[in-house]
Amino acid sequence: MGSVMEQSRPPATTGSLIRWAFWYDLLVWTVSLGREGEFRERALDLAEVKCGDAVLDIGCGTGTLAIAARHRVGLRGSVCGVDASPEMIARAERKAKKAAVQIAFSNVPAETLPFSGGQFDVVLSTVMLHHLPRKTRQECFREVRRVLKPSGRLLAIDFAGSSGHGSGIRILARFHRHGRIHFPELITMLGEAGLDCVRQGEVGVGGLHFVIATAQEAK
DSSP, rough: OOHHHHHHHOOOSSSSOOOOOOHHHHHHHHHHTOHHHHHHHHHHHHHOOOOOOOOOOTOOOOSSHHHHHHHHHOOOEEEEESSSSSHHHHHHHHHHHHHTTTOOOOOOOSSSOOOOOEEEEEEEEESSSGGGGGHHHHHHHHHHHHHHEEEEEEEEEEEEEOOOOOHHHHHHHHOTTOOOHHHHHHHHHHTTTEEEEEEEEOOTTEEEEEEHHHHHHHH
């Protein structure tokens, strides 16, 4: 009985979890004024996700971006999604089944990825890193570097700068425990983990910024 109960518990993480998966989808749709689809396509464009890629979405939430990525990579590609919230993963699996796409979802935290090294062409992290304390972000980036192929790339999108952007983004930001991301510090942390920043800027939606980093060559 004890082992069964242990297996049903969500994996340990020092980051914050969102349990209200259905309402989170509704919140995102509301504050984005129905532009969530536009944001997803912008993210996949920035990450240069293409046919045949192996993609990992960390902190995948309810799976919306992972499903969009699955359509891009085609039959020759693959998509995995991980999230520390079991409620998010359960909803993501239902949405993928409804969309008739094959995605491997796992209820695990971003700092302990259950994948072999050098497995993915692209790792996505959208509006997730601010949920993690600094030490956990460092652990997450080391894991990202480990699972990326030598030519692989990471796209990270999160809140940055002042809160003087659109009211929808301000409302959404209030739900997040760890606040906004200081991107210069984030880029330093990426470098320490073996990831080189090659591009950064504004996403074009509210106060969201992005950074694209590639895996450094092994020395």
